[in-house]
Amino acid sequence: MENSDNDLKFAYTLTLVFSVLTLFNLLHHEMWRDELEAWMIARDASSLHGLIDNMRYQGHPMLWHLILYPITKISRNPIAMQMVHLVIATASAFIFLRFAPFNKLLKGLFVFGYFPFFEYATISRNYVVGILFLFLFCAYFGKDFKNRNYTLLSIILFLMCQCNALSTVLSIALAITLFFEPLLTKNFTIYRSWRFYAAIAIFTAGLFLSIIQMKPPSDSYWYHSVIITSDIPSRIEDQISEIWNVFIPIPRVELNFWETNILSYLPVPKELRYVIRLFAALGLFLFTLCIVFRRKVAAFYYMVAIAGITAFGYIFYEGSLRHRGHYYFASVAALWMCSYYPMGEFTKPSYNVFFNFFERNKNRFLTLIFSAGVIGALIANSLDYIYPFSEAHETAEFIKKNNWQNMPVSGFWDFAASGVSAYLDRPFYYPIPNKTGTFTVWRSQSNINENALRATLMYRNTVKTDVLLVFNKPISFQDIRRYRLTPIKYFTQSIVLSEKFYLYVMRYPAPKINNSVD
Structure with missing residues (x-):
């Protein structure tokens, strides 16, 4: 009971610190056009029908704009959007601090990392809404396996589909994992429950609704955005190599730091730097995979999610660091899910010895990765304080x-x-x-x-x-x-x-x- 009280105090205290510091960052952040576009779309709509009409060419689901719509009728000042974003980012941080199965050091490092504390907190976009639902799913996923509330989980996935394209990809990976979990754990009784199939119907409806909203009209700038090329290996390499930038998001210390990486300081030719980044990214990916590998469900989700994000970047939109940040959250979610399952054992002892190495060094690995995120957030928020993000x-x-x-x-x-x-x-x-x-x-x-x-x-x-x-x-x-x-x-x-x-x-x-x- 005492440990539970201490954990709750820790979560409340760090959430308060996170909220105050994020408020400071928001008030010293000049919003750029992508942030303000969502605000104007909601502000300039005189009705919900008008909001739907304004959204036709955006390529995003509407949830973030629906949240903003009533706020714009109270205030026309875009700072109001930042305050809404602050509430959602703070809620996400609290859920992670309260329910994530990591030690206090790792929890603290994570919430003050580059993506939770800068990219998805200081910059007001729809990404943080998707992360909120991802954390909610992870928190409820392992709660009472015998009486799991599939309806609640499907509603969370329904809403997750309404945030943005990448959160939709992650929700699909989670839904696929939910469907195959009984096969992976050899517990087939759930397949006889009508609630299980009702949950599938709820998620499918959410996915269908999301696709309808994101599908661009025939005269849209994005209508012909499928970018499949014959050079498949090279394109996939490009996507995978970005995992380095996501796991080690330390930017250059300069005015135009955004979307840069410390690796560019290496005094080597660009081609060699790319090769170094690719192999480093593969190393980070494989290390994470080896940590989760002996938990079948978590490993299954991790592979589906990473494949989904990579496929999206290859087929539809390559994106930027803010989009590829979903690699990071997919990895954290897989590690979170690991705590809900016992670790499997191989019949060959040598295999167990190999994977035990990664299990033993899991916290050291995460401390390194999360600390890199803290350094990246410190640099990004400091430079955003010194220089205008936008003029x-x-x-x-x-x-x-x-x-x-x-x-x-x-x-x-x-x-x-x-x-x-x-x-x-x-x-x-x-x-x-x-x-x-x-x-x-x-x-x-x-x-x-x-x-x-x-x-x-x-x-x-x-x-x-x-x-x-x-x-x-x-x-x-x-x-x-x-x-x-x-x-x-x-x-x-x-x-x-x-x-x-x-x-x-x-x-x-x-x-x-x-x-x-x-």
Whole structure:
């Protein structure tokens, strides 16, 4: 009883510390366009039908947007989204600290690691919702095997499917594991229970609903995103090699640290560095596999989950570190599941000696991996405190300070400038798709303007007043003279390379442009 009380106090204390530090990080984090896009989609919807319509070209399930939708009706300030994200990230941390079968040191290192404490906490995206349901599943999975609540587990998987594509992949792996668990443990009585098949129906409905939401329309930018190539081994190698970046997520110490890795400091050719990363990644994968191997159910889940994430990256979307972070959580979930099953033994003693080595060194291995995550989180959150993650907020504040927030604004590129639009809470004219709006609609364009400046000139002639240009790349000196632009201010200290902004004013009446202008 005393140990239980101490464990609960430990979970509450560390959760409080996590929540306070994450709040500090959030309040010093400038959101970038991918965070703000979800906020604008929910904010600009006047009804649930409007929200569904806004989501058509996003390629995400709607749960995160449904959570944000009522919040946007209370406040139009995107900080409200960060507070919601804080609550979900804190809940995820508490569930892990309270129920994960690791010692206190490992629990503490994990929750303050790169993904739980920076990528899925400081940056407000839908990924943390999927992780919350993953942890909930793991916590309830091993609870009362004889009277397991399959309905509850299937509801958790249903909701997990509604978070994002990668959490859907993990939910499929968990569902497959649930289905085959009686075969792996030779306990076939569950196959005679109607509740088992009702749970399958609930999960299948959730998966079907998720696929419907993620399937892009025929005119979507993502419609032809299947990327199977003939070079299968090379593509799979690329996916597997990223496990190094996921397990050792220590970035370079520089302004543009995001999506970098300390391995790039090695003074060797790029090709050799890739080979080193590939073999190191395989080593990390195999070490984890050897830890879980003698627990059939956990090993089965681990292999299905890793194969699923790799296949998704190969077939649909290669993604970035934030997507591949699901390799990390799949591994942690497999290790969590290990605690629910007795360790199997081989008939050959030499096999047992081999796998005993990995069992004995499991905590040392996890301490190394989780400590690397802590270092990565410390570097990432520190640099995010020193430098703006995005210049969108600072650009918007400058515009407000000079009372230009009501001027017609031309934003280029539209996906980048949309972040400034979010902070100003107003639509921009986007010259490439030739439309006015806020969030990016990922629709393939047949009629686009190839020259943003000429399109802006035509827009300015329509509104018959000066136009403020918010571009995410500098305009050449020749075009500044040609279009008689007035440079205002440049914001170039963004951690995200494409979130720099350059402000110009195009005066009215229009300058005369000769026909030689491209």
